[in-house]
Amino acid sequence: MAENGKLKLGLYWAASCGGCEIAIVELRxxxxxxxxxxxxxxxxxxxxxxxxxxxxxxxxxxxVCLFNGAIRSSENEEMxxxxxxxxxxxxxxxxxxxxxxxxxxxxxxxRQSIFNRVYLETPSTDNPDGIFPxxxxxxxxxxxxxxxxxxxxxxxxxxEDVDYFVPGCPPQAPQIWAVIEAILGGxxxxxxxxxxASPNKTVCDECKYDREEKRVAKFxxxxxxxxxxxxxxxxxxxxxxxxxxxxxxxxxxxVDLPCRGCYGPAPNVVDQGAALLSAVASVVDADTEExxxxxxxxxxxxxxxxxxxxxxxxxxxxxxxxxxx
Amino acid sequence: xxxxxxxxxxxxVGFLCNWCTYAAADTxxxxxxxxxANVDIIRVMxxxxxDPTFILKAFVEGADGVIVSGCHPxxxxxxxxxxxxxxxxxxxxxxxxxxxxIEKGRFHWGWISGAEAPMWAKLVNEFTEQxxxxxxxxxxxxxxxxxx
Ligand code: SF4
Ligand code: SF4
Ligand code: FES
Numbered sequence: 001m002a003e004n005g006k007l008k009l010g011l012y013w014a015a016s017c018g019g020c021e022i023a024i025v026e027l028r029x030x031x032x033x034x035x036x037x038x039x040x041x042x043x044x045x046x047x048x049x050x051x052x053x054x055x056x057x058x059x060x061x062x063x064v065c066l067f068n069g070a071i072r073s074s075e076n077e078e079m080x081x082x083x084x085x086x087x088x089x090x091x092x093x094x095x096x097x098x099x100x101x102x103x104x105x106x107x108x109x110x111r112q113s114i115f116n117r118v119y120l121e122t123p124s125t126d127n128p129d130g131i132f133p134x135x136x137x138x139x140x141x142x143x144x145x146x147x148x149x150x151x152x153x154x155x156x157x158x159x160e161d162v163d164y165f166v167p168g169c170p171p172q173a174p175q176i177w178a179v180i181e182a183i184l185g186g187x188x189x190x191x192x193x194x195x196x197a198s199p200n201k202t203v204c205d206e207c208k209y210d211r212e213e214k215r216v217a218k219f220x221x222x223x224x225x226x227x228x229x230x231x232x233x234x235x236x237x238x239x240x241x242x243x244x245x246x247x248x249x250x251x252x253x254x255v256d257l258p259c260r261g262c263y264g265p266a267p268n269v270v271d272q273g274a275a276l277l278s279a280v281a282s283v284v285d286a287d288t289e290e291x292x293x294x295x296x297x298x299x300x301x302x303x304x305x306x307x308x309x310x311x312x313x314x315x316x317x318x319x320x321x322x323x324x325x
Numbered sequence: 326x327x328x329x330x331x332x333x334x335x336x337x338v339g340f341l342c343n344w345c346t347y348a349a350a351d352t353x354x355x356x357x358x359x360x361x362a363n364v365d366i367i368r369v370m371x372x373x374x375x376d377p378t379f380i381l382k383a384f385v386e387g388a389d390g391v392i393v394s395g396c397h398p399x400x401x402x403x404x405x406x407x408x409x410x411x412x413x414x415x416x417x418x419x420x421x422x423x424x425x426x427i428e429k430g431r432f433h434w435g436w437i438s439g440a441e442a443p444m445w446a447k448l449v450n451e452f453t454e455q456x457x458x459x460x461x462x463x464x465x466x467x468x469x470x471x472x473x
Pocket of ligand 2: 169203244245248249250251252253258259260261262263264
Protein backbone atom coordinates (compact mmCIF):
# COMPACT_ATOMS: atom_id res chain seq x y z
CA MET A 1 0.00 0.00 0.00
CA ALA A 2 1.04 3.58 -0.59
CA GLU A 3 1.58 6.03 2.25
CA ASN A 4 -1.86 7.43 1.54
CA GLY A 5 -3.24 3.98 2.37
CA LYS A 6 -4.31 3.41 -1.21
CA LEU A 7 -3.78 0.21 -3.15
CA LYS A 8 -1.21 0.53 -5.93
CA LEU A 9 -2.73 -0.95 -9.03
CA GLY A 10 -1.31 -1.69 -12.46
CA LEU A 11 -3.25 -2.76 -15.55
CA TYR A 12 -1.70 -4.08 -18.69
CA TRP A 13 -2.82 -5.54 -22.01
CA ALA A 14 -0.83 -7.98 -24.06
CA ALA A 15 -2.38 -9.91 -27.00
CA SER A 16 -6.04 -9.10 -26.50
CA CYS A 17 -8.92 -7.27 -28.15
CA GLY A 18 -9.35 -4.50 -25.61
CA GLY A 19 -12.56 -5.97 -24.25
CA CYS A 20 -11.00 -6.52 -20.84
CA GLU A 21 -10.23 -2.79 -20.67
CA ILE A 22 -13.85 -2.05 -21.55
CA ALA A 23 -14.86 -4.48 -18.81
CA ILE A 24 -13.04 -2.26 -16.28
CA VAL A 25 -14.87 0.78 -17.61
CA GLU A 26 -18.07 -1.27 -17.31
CA LEU A 27 -17.67 -0.88 -13.56
CA ARG A 28 -19.37 2.47 -14.32
CA UNK A 29 -19.74 4.69 -11.27
CA UNK A 30 -17.85 2.12 -9.21
CA UNK A 31 -14.78 3.24 -11.13
CA UNK A 32 -14.89 6.28 -8.82
CA UNK A 33 -14.80 3.94 -5.82
CA UNK A 34 -11.88 2.20 -7.45
CA UNK A 35 -10.16 5.54 -7.90
CA UNK A 36 -10.83 6.40 -4.26
CA UNK A 37 -9.38 3.12 -3.06
CA UNK A 38 -6.49 2.69 -5.48
CA UNK A 39 -3.78 4.64 -7.22
CA UNK A 40 -3.45 3.43 -10.78
CA UNK A 41 0.29 3.43 -11.45
CA UNK A 42 0.25 1.98 -14.93
CA UNK A 43 -2.57 1.58 -17.48
CA UNK A 44 -1.30 2.10 -21.04
CA UNK A 45 -4.74 1.79 -22.61
CA UNK A 46 -6.19 4.69 -20.63
CA UNK A 47 -3.29 6.83 -19.49
CA UNK A 48 0.06 7.87 -20.84
CA UNK A 49 2.80 5.73 -19.37
CA UNK A 50 6.00 4.41 -20.79
CA UNK A 51 7.64 1.07 -20.18
CA UNK A 52 10.62 2.91 -18.76
CA UNK A 53 8.37 4.27 -15.99
CA UNK A 54 7.71 0.69 -14.96
CA UNK A 55 11.35 -0.30 -15.30
CA UNK A 56 12.26 2.54 -12.94
CA UNK A 57 9.99 1.24 -10.17
CA UNK A 58 11.52 -0.74 -7.31
CA UNK A 59 10.65 -4.46 -7.34
CA UNK A 60 7.29 -5.24 -5.77
CA UNK A 61 6.26 -1.57 -6.02
CA UNK A 62 2.83 -2.35 -7.53
CA UNK A 63 0.51 -4.13 -5.10
CA VAL A 64 -1.67 -5.82 -7.72
CA CYS A 65 -1.27 -6.05 -11.47
CA LEU A 66 -4.27 -7.10 -13.55
CA PHE A 67 -2.67 -8.49 -16.69
CA ASN A 68 -4.97 -9.17 -19.62
CA GLY A 69 -3.99 -10.62 -22.97
CA ALA A 70 -2.16 -13.68 -24.17
CA ILE A 71 1.55 -13.99 -24.92
CA ARG A 72 1.84 -13.71 -28.69
CA SER A 73 5.11 -11.79 -29.08
CA SER A 74 8.44 -11.21 -27.37
CA GLU A 75 7.09 -7.85 -26.18
CA ASN A 76 4.16 -9.54 -24.41
CA GLU A 77 6.57 -11.93 -22.73
CA GLU A 78 9.04 -9.22 -21.68
CA MET A 79 6.21 -7.25 -20.11
CA UNK A 80 5.01 -10.36 -18.29
CA UNK A 81 8.47 -10.79 -16.75
CA UNK A 82 8.81 -7.10 -15.94
CA UNK A 83 5.38 -6.84 -14.31
CA UNK A 84 6.00 -10.02 -12.34
CA UNK A 85 9.07 -8.32 -10.86
CA UNK A 86 7.28 -5.09 -10.12
CA UNK A 87 4.01 -6.48 -8.76
CA UNK A 88 3.46 -8.26 -5.48
CA UNK A 89 0.36 -9.98 -6.86
CA UNK A 90 0.09 -10.85 -10.55
CA UNK A 91 -3.40 -11.65 -11.80
CA UNK A 92 -4.13 -13.32 -15.16
CA UNK A 93 -7.17 -11.21 -15.96
CA UNK A 94 -9.62 -12.42 -18.59
CA UNK A 95 -9.72 -15.39 -20.89
CA UNK A 96 -6.66 -14.45 -23.00
CA UNK A 97 -4.26 -14.30 -20.06
CA UNK A 98 -6.01 -17.20 -18.35
CA UNK A 99 -6.30 -19.57 -21.31
CA UNK A 100 -5.24 -17.97 -24.59
CA UNK A 101 -8.79 -17.22 -25.77
CA UNK A 102 -9.53 -16.26 -29.41
CA UNK A 103 -5.92 -15.16 -30.17
CA UNK A 104 -4.97 -18.67 -29.05
CA UNK A 105 -6.78 -20.18 -32.03
CA UNK A 106 -3.71 -18.94 -33.91
CA UNK A 107 -2.14 -22.09 -32.51
CA UNK A 108 -3.80 -23.96 -35.35
CA UNK A 109 -1.19 -22.21 -37.50
CA UNK A 110 2.39 -21.04 -37.10
CA ARG A 111 4.28 -17.80 -37.67
CA GLN A 112 5.06 -18.39 -41.33
CA SER A 113 1.56 -19.48 -42.34
CA ILE A 114 0.06 -16.50 -40.51
CA PHE A 115 2.56 -14.14 -42.18
CA ASN A 116 1.79 -15.63 -45.59
CA ARG A 117 -1.90 -15.08 -45.05
CA VAL A 118 -1.60 -11.56 -43.66
CA TYR A 119 1.20 -10.14 -45.81
CA LEU A 120 0.67 -11.99 -49.09
CA GLU A 121 -2.64 -13.76 -49.56
CA THR A 122 -5.42 -11.55 -48.24
CA PRO A 123 -7.30 -9.96 -51.17
CA SER A 124 -6.69 -6.44 -49.92
CA THR A 125 -2.93 -6.89 -49.64
CA ASP A 126 -0.61 -5.32 -52.20
CA ASN A 127 2.90 -6.50 -51.44
CA PRO A 128 4.65 -7.23 -54.76
CA ASP A 129 8.08 -7.54 -53.16
CA GLY A 130 6.83 -10.07 -50.62
CA ILE A 131 8.11 -8.08 -47.67
CA PHE A 132 7.59 -9.60 -44.23
CA PRO A 133 8.12 -7.86 -40.88
CA UNK A 134 11.76 -7.88 -39.83
CA UNK A 135 12.74 -7.86 -36.18
CA UNK A 136 15.56 -5.42 -36.90
CA UNK A 137 16.16 -2.84 -39.60
CA UNK A 138 19.04 -0.57 -40.42
CA UNK A 139 17.94 3.06 -40.75
CA UNK A 140 20.21 6.00 -41.49
CA UNK A 141 19.68 7.04 -37.86
CA UNK A 142 20.63 3.60 -36.55
CA UNK A 143 19.22 0.12 -36.09
CA UNK A 144 15.58 -0.24 -35.01
CA UNK A 145 14.03 -3.31 -33.43
CA UNK A 146 10.50 -4.57 -33.25
CA UNK A 147 9.24 -7.49 -31.15
CA UNK A 148 9.22 -10.94 -32.70
CA UNK A 149 6.01 -12.79 -33.41
CA UNK A 150 5.78 -16.23 -31.79
CA UNK A 151 4.84 -19.52 -33.40
CA UNK A 152 2.78 -20.46 -30.38
CA UNK A 153 0.40 -18.31 -28.35
CA UNK A 154 0.93 -18.91 -24.64
CA UNK A 155 -1.04 -18.17 -21.53
CA UNK A 156 0.42 -15.86 -18.90
CA UNK A 157 1.00 -18.81 -16.56
CA UNK A 158 2.99 -20.58 -19.27
CA UNK A 159 5.65 -17.85 -19.15
CA GLU A 160 5.39 -16.45 -15.62
CA ASP A 161 4.37 -17.31 -12.10
CA VAL A 162 0.73 -16.24 -11.66
CA ASP A 163 -1.04 -15.64 -8.34
CA TYR A 164 -4.70 -15.59 -9.40
CA PHE A 165 -6.86 -16.17 -12.44
CA VAL A 166 -9.95 -14.18 -13.35
CA PRO A 167 -11.77 -15.94 -16.21
CA GLY A 168 -14.14 -14.57 -18.82
CA CYS A 169 -14.18 -12.96 -22.24
CA PRO A 170 -14.42 -10.45 -20.78
CA PRO A 171 -14.81 -10.86 -17.01
CA GLN A 172 -18.20 -9.57 -15.94
CA ALA A 173 -18.26 -6.27 -14.04
CA PRO A 174 -19.87 -7.56 -10.81
CA GLN A 175 -17.26 -10.32 -10.68
CA ILE A 176 -14.45 -7.82 -11.24
CA TRP A 177 -15.78 -5.67 -8.44
CA ALA A 178 -15.99 -8.69 -6.13
CA VAL A 179 -12.35 -9.45 -6.87
CA ILE A 180 -11.31 -5.84 -6.24
CA GLU A 181 -13.20 -5.84 -2.95
CA ALA A 182 -11.50 -9.07 -1.93
CA ILE A 183 -8.12 -7.52 -2.74
CA LEU A 184 -8.91 -4.34 -0.82
CA GLY A 185 -10.11 -6.37 2.15
CA GLY A 186 -6.98 -8.51 2.03
CA UNK A 187 -9.36 -11.43 1.79
CA UNK A 188 -7.55 -13.49 -0.81
CA UNK A 189 -7.79 -17.24 -1.30
CA UNK A 190 -4.73 -19.49 -1.72
CA UNK A 191 -2.39 -18.73 -4.59
CA UNK A 192 -3.39 -20.27 -7.91
CA UNK A 193 -7.13 -19.97 -7.29
CA UNK A 194 -9.57 -19.01 -10.01
CA UNK A 195 -11.36 -15.97 -8.56
CA UNK A 196 -14.31 -13.95 -9.83
CA ALA A 197 -16.19 -17.11 -10.77
CA SER A 198 -17.89 -20.05 -9.13
CA PRO A 199 -15.65 -22.48 -7.24
CA ASN A 200 -17.88 -25.47 -7.93
CA LYS A 201 -20.58 -24.90 -10.54
CA THR A 202 -20.96 -25.15 -14.29
CA VAL A 203 -22.74 -22.69 -16.56
CA CYS A 204 -25.62 -25.19 -16.79
CA ASP A 205 -26.20 -24.75 -13.06
CA GLU A 206 -26.88 -21.04 -13.60
CA CYS A 207 -28.72 -21.37 -16.91
CA LYS A 208 -32.38 -20.49 -17.18
CA TYR A 209 -32.92 -23.80 -18.97
CA ASP A 210 -32.76 -27.29 -17.52
CA ARG A 211 -30.82 -29.78 -19.55
CA GLU A 212 -32.63 -33.06 -20.05
CA GLU A 213 -29.79 -34.78 -21.93
CA LYS A 214 -32.06 -35.57 -24.85
CA ARG A 215 -30.65 -37.73 -27.66
CA VAL A 216 -29.63 -35.68 -30.69
CA ALA A 217 -29.86 -36.91 -34.28
CA LYS A 218 -28.51 -33.76 -35.89
CA PHE A 219 -26.21 -30.98 -34.72
CA UNK A 220 -26.80 -27.40 -35.76
CA UNK A 221 -24.60 -24.34 -35.76
CA UNK A 222 -26.33 -21.35 -34.13
CA UNK A 223 -27.17 -19.66 -37.44
CA UNK A 224 -28.84 -22.78 -38.84
CA UNK A 225 -31.78 -22.97 -36.47
CA UNK A 226 -34.15 -20.74 -34.53
CA UNK A 227 -34.22 -22.42 -31.14
CA UNK A 228 -37.25 -23.15 -29.02
CA UNK A 229 -37.48 -21.97 -25.45
CA UNK A 230 -35.61 -24.88 -23.86
CA UNK A 231 -32.07 -26.17 -23.37
CA UNK A 232 -30.12 -25.48 -26.56
CA UNK A 233 -28.00 -28.59 -26.23
CA UNK A 234 -31.16 -30.71 -26.16
CA UNK A 235 -32.01 -29.16 -29.55
CA UNK A 236 -28.69 -30.11 -31.11
CA UNK A 237 -26.93 -26.77 -30.73
CA UNK A 238 -23.53 -27.49 -29.22
CA UNK A 239 -23.42 -25.60 -25.95
CA UNK A 240 -20.29 -25.51 -23.80
CA UNK A 241 -22.33 -25.00 -20.62
CA UNK A 242 -21.72 -28.47 -19.17
CA UNK A 243 -17.93 -28.13 -19.55
CA UNK A 244 -17.61 -24.48 -18.48
CA UNK A 245 -17.16 -22.81 -15.11
CA UNK A 246 -20.09 -20.73 -13.89
CA UNK A 247 -19.53 -17.07 -13.15
CA UNK A 248 -21.03 -15.05 -15.98
CA UNK A 249 -24.63 -15.65 -14.93
CA UNK A 250 -25.25 -17.83 -18.01
CA UNK A 251 -25.41 -14.72 -20.16
CA UNK A 252 -25.37 -16.09 -23.67
CA UNK A 253 -28.49 -18.21 -23.23
CA UNK A 254 -30.35 -15.03 -22.28
CA VAL A 255 -30.13 -14.13 -25.95
CA ASP A 256 -30.52 -17.73 -27.11
CA LEU A 257 -26.95 -18.22 -28.10
CA PRO A 258 -25.15 -21.27 -26.77
CA CYS A 259 -22.35 -20.90 -24.27
CA ARG A 260 -19.02 -20.92 -26.13
CA GLY A 261 -17.02 -21.64 -23.02
CA CYS A 262 -15.30 -18.34 -22.21
CA TYR A 263 -15.19 -18.89 -18.44
CA GLY A 264 -12.83 -21.80 -18.97
CA PRO A 265 -12.93 -25.41 -17.84
CA ALA A 266 -15.52 -26.33 -15.23
CA PRO A 267 -14.10 -27.02 -11.76
CA ASN A 268 -12.25 -30.36 -11.77
CA VAL A 269 -12.20 -30.55 -15.56
CA VAL A 270 -8.67 -31.03 -16.89
CA ASP A 271 -9.29 -30.39 -20.57
CA GLN A 272 -12.38 -28.36 -21.42
CA GLY A 273 -12.47 -29.49 -25.05
CA ALA A 274 -12.27 -33.18 -24.19
CA ALA A 275 -15.04 -32.72 -21.63
CA LEU A 276 -17.25 -30.95 -24.16
CA LEU A 277 -16.49 -33.58 -26.79
CA SER A 278 -17.63 -36.25 -24.34
CA ALA A 279 -20.78 -34.32 -23.54
CA VAL A 280 -21.58 -34.04 -27.24
CA ALA A 281 -20.81 -37.71 -27.97
CA SER A 282 -22.92 -38.87 -25.05
CA VAL A 283 -26.14 -37.55 -26.62
CA VAL A 284 -25.55 -38.80 -30.16
CA ASP A 285 -28.70 -40.66 -31.14
CA ALA A 286 -27.11 -43.63 -32.88
CA ASP A 287 -27.16 -47.34 -32.21
CA THR A 288 -24.82 -48.35 -34.98
CA GLU A 289 -21.27 -47.31 -35.75
CA GLU A 290 -22.19 -46.00 -39.19
CA UNK A 291 -24.98 -43.83 -37.88
CA UNK A 292 -22.78 -42.46 -35.08
CA UNK A 293 -19.97 -41.63 -37.50
CA UNK A 294 -22.41 -39.84 -39.80
CA UNK A 295 -23.87 -37.64 -37.05
CA UNK A 296 -20.54 -36.91 -35.45
CA UNK A 297 -18.95 -35.93 -38.74
CA UNK A 298 -21.46 -33.11 -38.98
CA UNK A 299 -19.60 -31.30 -36.22
CA UNK A 300 -17.75 -28.61 -38.12
CA UNK A 301 -14.30 -27.61 -36.84
CA UNK A 302 -14.01 -29.72 -33.66
CA UNK A 303 -10.97 -27.87 -32.29
CA UNK A 304 -12.54 -24.45 -32.89
CA UNK A 305 -15.80 -25.62 -31.34
CA UNK A 306 -14.47 -27.45 -28.32
CA UNK A 307 -11.46 -25.23 -27.59
CA UNK A 308 -12.71 -21.86 -28.76
CA UNK A 309 -11.35 -20.03 -25.73
CA UNK A 310 -8.80 -22.43 -24.37
CA UNK A 311 -6.53 -23.95 -26.98
CA UNK A 312 -3.19 -22.70 -25.54
CA UNK A 313 -4.16 -23.84 -22.04
CA UNK A 314 -5.45 -27.22 -23.24
CA UNK A 315 -3.46 -30.43 -23.01
CA UNK A 316 -2.13 -30.32 -26.56
CA UNK A 317 -1.73 -26.48 -26.71
CA UNK A 318 -1.48 -26.28 -30.47
CA UNK A 319 -1.56 -27.98 -33.85
CA UNK A 320 1.55 -29.97 -34.61
CA UNK A 321 4.32 -27.82 -36.03
CA UNK A 322 5.83 -29.13 -39.25
CA UNK A 323 9.28 -28.35 -37.96
CA UNK A 324 10.14 -27.78 -34.35
CA UNK A 325 13.03 -25.36 -34.07
CA UNK B 326 11.95 -51.42 -24.18
CA UNK B 327 15.23 -51.75 -25.97
CA UNK B 328 16.31 -49.37 -28.62
CA UNK B 329 18.05 -51.57 -31.17
CA UNK B 330 20.96 -49.43 -32.27
CA UNK B 331 19.77 -46.42 -34.23
CA UNK B 332 16.26 -47.84 -34.80
CA UNK B 333 13.25 -45.99 -33.45
CA UNK B 334 11.07 -48.06 -31.12
CA UNK B 335 7.57 -46.59 -31.00
CA UNK B 336 5.88 -46.28 -27.67
CA UNK B 337 2.21 -47.24 -27.92
CA VAL B 338 -0.44 -47.03 -25.22
CA GLY B 339 -3.32 -49.49 -25.42
CA PHE B 340 -6.51 -48.92 -23.45
CA LEU B 341 -8.15 -52.34 -23.37
CA CYS B 342 -11.40 -53.32 -21.75
CA ASN B 343 -11.11 -55.95 -19.09
CA TRP B 344 -13.69 -58.32 -20.53
CA CYS B 345 -12.70 -58.63 -24.17
CA THR B 346 -9.53 -57.18 -25.64
CA TYR B 347 -7.58 -57.42 -22.39
CA ALA B 348 -8.55 -61.09 -22.20
CA ALA B 349 -7.40 -61.50 -25.81
CA ALA B 350 -4.09 -59.81 -25.04
CA ASP B 351 -3.67 -62.06 -22.01
CA THR B 352 -4.34 -65.18 -24.07
CA UNK B 353 -1.96 -63.96 -26.77
CA UNK B 354 0.74 -63.61 -24.14
CA UNK B 355 0.08 -66.92 -22.40
CA UNK B 356 0.03 -68.69 -25.78
CA UNK B 357 3.37 -67.07 -26.61
CA UNK B 358 2.15 -65.53 -29.83
CA UNK B 359 4.87 -63.51 -31.46
CA UNK B 360 4.13 -59.83 -30.94
CA UNK B 361 6.03 -56.57 -30.84
CA ALA B 362 6.90 -55.42 -27.33
CA ASN B 363 5.85 -51.83 -27.98
CA VAL B 364 2.39 -51.64 -26.47
CA ASP B 365 1.96 -50.53 -22.86
CA ILE B 366 -1.43 -51.88 -21.87
CA ILE B 367 -3.74 -50.00 -19.55
CA ARG B 368 -6.65 -52.15 -18.46
CA VAL B 369 -9.97 -50.36 -18.10
CA MET B 370 -13.22 -51.96 -17.05
CA UNK B 371 -14.99 -51.00 -20.29
CA UNK B 372 -13.98 -49.20 -23.48
CA UNK B 373 -16.75 -46.73 -22.57
CA UNK B 374 -14.56 -45.67 -19.64
CA UNK B 375 -11.93 -44.23 -21.99
CA ASP B 376 -12.36 -40.50 -21.58
CA PRO B 377 -10.89 -38.61 -24.56
CA THR B 378 -8.68 -36.88 -21.99
CA PHE B 379 -6.81 -40.18 -21.51
CA ILE B 380 -5.97 -40.34 -25.21
CA LEU B 381 -4.78 -36.72 -25.34
CA LYS B 382 -2.76 -37.25 -22.19
CA ALA B 383 -1.08 -40.34 -23.65
CA PHE B 384 0.04 -38.33 -26.68
CA VAL B 385 1.19 -35.35 -24.60
CA GLU B 386 3.17 -37.63 -22.28
CA GLY B 387 5.10 -39.17 -25.12
CA ALA B 388 3.04 -41.90 -26.82
CA ASP B 389 3.70 -42.29 -30.54
CA GLY B 390 0.44 -44.21 -31.00
CA VAL B 391 -2.72 -45.07 -29.06
CA ILE B 392 -5.07 -48.06 -29.29
CA VAL B 393 -8.55 -48.23 -27.76
CA SER B 394 -10.20 -51.63 -27.99
CA GLY B 395 -13.22 -53.28 -26.40
CA CYS B 396 -16.03 -55.76 -26.94
CA HIS B 397 -17.87 -56.07 -30.25
CA PRO B 398 -21.11 -54.12 -30.50
CA UNK B 399 -23.96 -54.43 -30.23
CA UNK B 400 -24.19 -57.27 -27.73
CA UNK B 401 -20.77 -58.11 -26.28
CA UNK B 402 -20.13 -55.27 -23.83
CA UNK B 403 -20.19 -56.50 -20.25
CA UNK B 404 -22.11 -53.37 -19.32
CA UNK B 405 -24.42 -53.76 -22.30
CA UNK B 406 -23.91 -50.37 -24.00
CA UNK B 407 -20.51 -49.08 -22.85
CA UNK B 408 -19.16 -49.77 -26.32
CA UNK B 409 -21.93 -47.57 -27.80
CA UNK B 410 -20.30 -44.71 -25.91
CA UNK B 411 -17.05 -45.69 -27.53
CA UNK B 412 -18.34 -45.65 -31.08
CA UNK B 413 -20.11 -42.34 -30.50
CA UNK B 414 -16.96 -40.74 -29.11
CA UNK B 415 -14.10 -42.13 -31.10
CA UNK B 416 -14.98 -40.79 -34.55
CA UNK B 417 -14.95 -37.32 -33.02
CA UNK B 418 -11.63 -38.00 -31.31
CA UNK B 419 -10.30 -39.10 -34.70
CA UNK B 420 -11.46 -35.86 -36.31
CA UNK B 421 -9.96 -33.87 -33.45
CA UNK B 422 -6.56 -35.55 -33.66
CA UNK B 423 -6.46 -35.05 -37.39
CA UNK B 424 -7.11 -31.35 -36.94
CA UNK B 425 -4.27 -31.24 -34.44
CA UNK B 426 -2.00 -32.65 -37.14
CA ILE B 427 -1.60 -36.05 -35.47
CA GLU B 428 -1.51 -38.55 -38.32
CA LYS B 429 -4.47 -40.92 -38.69
CA GLY B 430 -2.15 -43.90 -38.44
CA ARG B 431 -1.24 -43.10 -34.85
CA PHE B 432 -4.70 -43.82 -33.48
CA HIS B 433 -6.66 -47.04 -33.73
CA TRP B 434 -9.94 -47.93 -32.12
CA GLY B 435 -12.03 -51.06 -32.57
CA TRP B 436 -13.16 -54.37 -31.18
CA ILE B 437 -11.41 -57.63 -30.34
CA SER B 438 -13.19 -60.29 -28.31
CA GLY B 439 -11.64 -62.57 -25.71
CA ALA B 440 -11.63 -65.37 -28.27
CA GLU B 441 -9.65 -63.37 -30.84
CA ALA B 442 -6.14 -63.47 -29.40
CA PRO B 443 -4.49 -63.92 -32.82
CA MET B 444 -6.26 -60.77 -34.00
CA TRP B 445 -4.76 -58.86 -31.08
CA ALA B 446 -1.25 -60.12 -31.89
CA LYS B 447 -1.77 -59.15 -35.53
CA LEU B 448 -3.01 -55.67 -34.58
CA VAL B 449 -0.03 -55.12 -32.29
CA ASN B 450 2.44 -56.10 -34.99
CA GLU B 451 0.81 -54.17 -37.79
CA PHE B 452 0.09 -51.08 -35.75
CA THR B 453 3.62 -51.01 -34.36
CA GLU B 454 5.06 -51.11 -37.88
CA GLN B 455 2.65 -48.43 -39.04
CA UNK B 456 3.64 -46.11 -36.17
CA UNK B 457 7.31 -46.94 -36.69
CA UNK B 458 6.89 -45.75 -40.26
CA UNK B 459 5.44 -42.44 -39.05
CA UNK B 460 8.41 -41.85 -36.74
CA UNK B 461 8.48 -40.28 -33.27
CA UNK B 462 5.67 -37.89 -32.36
CA UNK B 463 7.46 -36.31 -29.41
CA UNK B 464 4.66 -33.92 -28.46
CA UNK B 465 6.67 -32.40 -25.59
CA UNK B 466 8.95 -30.84 -28.16
CA UNK B 467 5.92 -29.09 -29.67
CA UNK B 468 5.37 -27.42 -26.34
CA UNK B 469 8.97 -26.32 -26.06
CA UNK B 470 9.24 -24.87 -29.55
CA UNK B 471 11.84 -22.16 -29.40
CA UNK B 472 10.74 -18.60 -30.13
CA UNK B 473 13.36 -16.13 -31.11
S1 SF4 C 1 -28.62 -24.27 -22.83
FE1 SF4 C 1 -26.47 -24.80 -22.47
S2 SF4 C 1 -25.94 -23.91 -20.46
FE2 SF4 C 1 -28.22 -23.98 -20.62
S3 SF4 C 1 -28.77 -25.96 -19.68
FE3 SF4 C 1 -28.57 -26.32 -21.88
S4 SF4 C 1 -26.44 -27.03 -22.11
FE4 SF4 C 1 -26.55 -26.05 -20.12
S1 SF4 D 1 -22.51 -18.25 -21.34
FE1 SF4 D 1 -20.49 -19.16 -21.77
S2 SF4 D 1 -19.62 -18.00 -23.50
FE2 SF4 D 1 -21.39 -16.83 -22.67
S3 SF4 D 1 -20.43 -15.37 -21.22
FE3 SF4 D 1 -21.03 -17.20 -20.05
S4 SF4 D 1 -19.20 -18.54 -20.03
FE4 SF4 D 1 -18.91 -17.00 -21.63
S1 FES E 1 -16.95 -54.20 -21.22
FE1 FES E 1 -15.78 -54.37 -23.04
S2 FES E 1 -16.48 -52.62 -24.13
FE2 FES E 1 -17.73 -52.55 -22.37
